[in-house]
Amino acid sequence: MPVAAALAWIDALVATLGSEDVLLDEGAGRVLAEAVVASSDLPATDRAAIDGVAVRADQTAGASAYNPLPFPSVAPGAALPAGGGALVGIGDKLPGGADAVVPLEHVEQRPAGFDVIEGIAAGSGVERRASHWARGDTLLAAGRRLLPWELGLLAAAGIARVRVVRRPRIRCLMVARRDRGSGAALEAPPCDTNGPLLRALIGRDGGFVTEQIPVDRTRASIREALKASSADLIISVGGTGSGADDDAAAALGEAGDIAAHGIALSPGETAGLGRLASGVPVFLLPGMPVACLWAYEFFAGRALRRLAGRNPDLPFQTRRLTTAAKIVSTIGTTEICPVRRLDEQQVVPIASFVAAGLGAALRADGFVIVAAGSEGYPKGASVIVHLRDDSDLSPIHQARGSVS
Amino acid sequence: MPVAAALAWIDALVATLGSEDVLLDEGAGRVLAEAVVASSDLPATDRAAIDGVAVRADQTAGASAYNPLPFPSVAPGAALPAGGGALVGIGDKLPGGADAVVPLEHVEQRPAGFDVIEGIAAGSGVERRASHWARGDTLLAAGRRLLPWELGLLAAAGIARVRVVRRPRIRCLMVARRDRGSGAALEAPPCDTNGPLLRALIGRDGGFVTEQIPVDRTRASIREALKASSADLIISVGGTGSGADDDAAAALGEAGDIAAHGIALSPGETAGLGRLASGVPVFLLPGMPVACLWAYEFFAGRALRRLAGRNPDLPFQTRRLTTAAKIVSTIGTTEICPVRRLDEQQVVPIASFVAAGLGAALRADGFVIVAAGSEGYPKGASVIVHLRDDSDLSPIHQARGSVS
Numbered sequence: 001m002p003v004a005a006a007l008a009w010i011d012a013l014v015a016t017l018g019s020e021d022v023l024l025d026e027g028a029g030r031v032l033a034e035a036v037v038a039s040s041d042l043p044a045t046d047r048a049a050i051d052g053v054a055v056r057a058d059q060t061a062g063a064s065a066y067n068p069l070p071f072p073s074v075a076p077g078a079a080l081p082a083g084g085g086a087l088v089g090i091g092d093k094l095p096g097g098a099d100a101v102v103p104l105e106h107v108e109q110r111p112a113g114f115d116v117i118e119g120i121a122a123g124s125g126v127e128r129r130a131s132h133w134a135r136g137d138t139l140l141a142a143g144r145r146l147l148p149w150e151l152g153l154l155a156a157a158g159i160a161r162v163r164v165v166r167r168p169r170i171r172c173l174m175v176a177r178r179d180r181g182s183g184a185a186l187e188a189p190p191c192d193t194n195g196p197l198l199r200a201l202i203g204r205d206g207g208f209v210t211e212q213i214p215v216d217r218t219r220a221s222i223r224e225a226l227k228a229s230s231a232d233l234i235i236s237v238g239g240t241g242s243g244a245d246d247d248a249a250a251a252l253g254e255a256g257d258i259a260a261h262g263i264a265l266s267p268g269e270t271a272g273l274g275r276l277a278s279g280v281p282v283f284l285l286p287g288m289p290v291a292c293l294w295a296y297e298f299f300a301g302r303a304l305r306r307l308a309g310r311n312p313d314l315p316f317q318t319r320r321l322t323t324a325a326k327i328v329s330t331i332g333t334t335e336i337c338p339v340r341r342l343d344e345q346q347v348v349p350i351a352s353f354v355a356a357g358l359g360a361a362l363r364a365d366g367f368v369i370v371a372a373g374s375e376g377y378p379k380g381a382s383v384i385v386h387l388r389d390d391s392d393l394s395p396i397h398q399a400r401g402s403v404s
Numbered sequence: 405m406p407v408a409a410a411l412a413w414i415d416a417l418v419a420t421l422g423s424e425d426v427l428l429d430e431g432a433g434r435v436l437a438e439a440v441v442a443s444s445d446l447p448a449t450d451r452a453a454i455d456g457v458a459v460r461a462d463q464t465a466g467a468s469a470y471n472p473l474p475f476p477s478v479a480p481g482a483a484l485p486a487g488g489g490a491l492v493g494i495g496d497k498l499p500g501g502a503d504a505v506v507p508l509e510h511v512e513q514r515p516a517g518f519d520v521i522e523g524i525a526a527g528s529g530v531e532r533r534a535s536h537w538a539r540g541d542t543l544l545a546a547g548r549r550l551l552p553w554e555l556g557l558l559a560a561a562g563i564a565r566v567r568v569v570r571r572p573r574i575r576c577l578m579v580a581r582r583d584r585g586s587g588a589a590l591e592a593p594p595c596d597t598n599g600p601l602l603r604a605l606i607g608r609d610g611g612f613v614t615e616q617i618p619v620d621r622t623r624a625s626i627r628e629a630l631k632a633s634s635a636d637l638i639i640s641v642g643g644t645g646s647g648a649d650d651d652a653a654a655a656l657g658e659a660g661d662i663a664a665h666g667i668a669l670s671p672g673e674t675a676g677l678g679r680l681a682s683g684v685p686v687f688l689l690p691g692m693p694v695a696c697l698w699a700y701e702f703f704a705g706r707a708l709r710r711l712a713g714r715n716p717d718l719p720f721q722t723r724r725l726t727t728a729a730k731i732v733s734t735i736g737t738t739e740i741c742p743v744r745r746l747d748e749q750q751v752v753p754i755a756s757f758v759a760a761g762l763g764a765a766l767r768a769d770g771f772v773i774v775a776a777g778s779e780g781y782p783k784g785a786s787v788i789v790h791l792r793d794d795s796d797l798s799p800i801h802q803a804r805g806s807v808s
Binding site for chain 1: 428429432446453454455493494495507508509531535536537543544549551552553554555556557558559560596597598599600601602603604605607608645646649650691692693697721758759760761762763765766792793
């Protein structure tokens with residue numbers, strides 16, 4: 001199956017999960033299941049935007065250091081007569097009748113009031129009712145992933161709980177070969193690697209692993225483990241190859257429907273996908289860690305990100321850069337080619353995942369995805385690089401030059 | 405104090421915290437306190453890279469469908485005589501004497517062995533010892549923030565715990581004005597907003613809030629709350645203005661040293677910074693939520709990111725875009741101007757934080773930071789835009805075109 005067909009199968013089958021309420025403090029990173037609409041104006045009344053003296057602006061006309069105008073002090077909360085002044089702090093409701101706040105540096109305080117030494121325009125120093133937002137305004141649209149500071153915005157709108165997409169529950173079956181001699185279950189190194197790898201990737205994509213259980217590498221064991229699964233998505237790792245005991249695909253065929261076994265992605269060729277009779281999607285990932293990684297990123301991760309209501313595409317920043325050496329790829333397979341960065345503009349291919357395994361993932365700064373129909377790129381070609389880690393490659397340091 | 409001087413003060417005073425060990429599963433997003441070095445080769449021996457039959461490659465010379473060569477089966481684990489073959493699965497240790505693995509599609513299985521129908525080169529189908537990495541290789545450098553999939557790499561290297569920078573402990577003092585009439589402590593809306601806002605931002609930057617406590621808006625109360633603080637960093641919110649009860653700066657002056665009160669940042673002008681006698685840095689943030697937000701992002705957040713060993717710069721992706729309208733800013737103040745995106749290349753300024761408060765943060769797609777020495781940018785100028793949320797603005801969708 002071509003990669004594009006596998007992605008289309010996922011997109012057709014997998015939709016966003018239902019929703020749940022969470023406390024605002026637990027909302028960061030969650031996806032809004034419905035729009036958040038303001039239930040009141042902010043501010044609810046005109047209020048002071050600065051510390052100062054609330055006045056009627058027209059009464060300050062002509063005030064200057066040479067012509068200080070007296071404003072008798074009015075008690076807090078009382079309505080302001082023409083010519084009166086009331087001391088207010090930032091955020092205080094403006095007294096009735098006031099339409100401006102004179103900053104303290106333009107005021108001299110007297111025992112019974114204030115001398116204003118500079119005229120002021122109506123509206124100055126005032127935050128108007130509904131200037132942040134009005135009742136009925138959509139504050140955040142459904143489908144948005146909540147940013148940290150949006151929690152503050154929602155708190156300001158008096159919101160204590162938000163309705164968000166439920167977190168996908170994932171069951172991981174770690175298919176392990178028994179030792180051929182003793183028959184004892186084998187904790188093969190790929191399992192040790194793939195377990196932490198998948199837990200971390202699933203967490204990044206907004207899901208959580210409800211169970212990660214070893215399963216004997218027999219068709220019956222895998223089939224029964226699949227059937228017993230209650231989850232939003234099932235991932236089975238290992239037993240996807242062409243060996244005598246590679247029974248994961250056959251087991252899925254017996255437990256449900258297999259849509260594909262063998263996908264034209266490298267690494268990841270032996271991946272499979274399908275679903276149980278209940279409709280729960282099942283992804284068969286290769287046991288080799290780099291193949292497990294990429295089959296997850298392309299397929300299982302895409303389904304998970306769709307369940308979670310997130311952008312389903314690969315969760316990497318990309319940059320258009322130039323390759324300083326030829327990138328070679330096999331026609332017919334979508335190939336993930338690790339590259340290193342030479343400088344701000346150029347990358348070079350490094351030893352492939354097939355040759356260097358996890359070492360390629362470690363040494364790469366990014367990845368070029370060469371489409372199935374392409375043989376690669378010549379030296380000097382412009383390529384889209386998926387950045388392994390954007391934090392140290394972002395142009396944020398350049399931007400800092402402007403912060404002063 | 406100019407923004408640049410405040411940043412320099414922070415950079416001179418605040419260094420990365422000490423370290424702690426965490427389990428691999430808790431390592432995602434943490435910063436490595438020391439380099440991770442491989443303690444063994446991976447793979448530790450030559451091993452099968454595919455499912456197939458391990459052979460000596462030179463014995464397959466001349467094999468073809470018309471000239472199948474017989475390889476008597478050798479028991480698993482035994483050394484391989486010239487001309488023998490052993491069935492192996494991906495990841496199996498190569499039997500002694502073998503130097504290649506013939507894929508199953510080039511093998512016909514017989515009761516007592518295998519017929520090989522295609523010749524193979526030495527090394528084919530084999531993962532060489534140390535081809536991923538060799539003992540002593542640095543797998544990840546100190547200071548790296550651990551990506552999810554790097555946890556898999558570390559697991560493959562047999563690592564169960566990693567030494568990471570300790571998470572900064574933050575104490576937040578929420579300075580609240582008592583009601584002038586009753587004297588009852590006032591839970592003003594800015595406090596309700598700033599609490600959730602700061603907890604979310606501090607979490608994003610790798611810290612955690614050990615305490616978030618209301619403090620009476622009096623000099624003595626704030627001073628005593630500052631003195632009683634045991635934390636890596638203290639944030640006090642509110643009481644930073646020029647009003648009669650704006651005593652946060654005076655209180656810090658009594659509890660320790662105040663380095664600046666009033667920083668040329670808009671929003672955020674009334675922010676202050678200093679430290680206790682113990683050396684713990686203290687940030688005084690304005691109570692107005694947008695000013696609190698930006699004074700956090702520029703100053704307190706920078707200190708926190710430094711404590712956590714992260715990139716201290718503003719944690720936003722940036723893009724160089726064109727402004728489709730004039731951006732106006734005041735000379736002498738570093739001003740944060742909210743902008744909206746018109747299309748892939750252009751932004752326009754929208755109502756400022758002063759005019760639209762939190763509404764500006766909600767409606768903006770990004771922010772242009774205009775340096776203190778600049779009056780802004782003319783229409784058509786190239787500007788660096790800090791993106792509020794990169795997830796839906798990244799060029800990842802374009803890149804998807806190449807994934808097929």
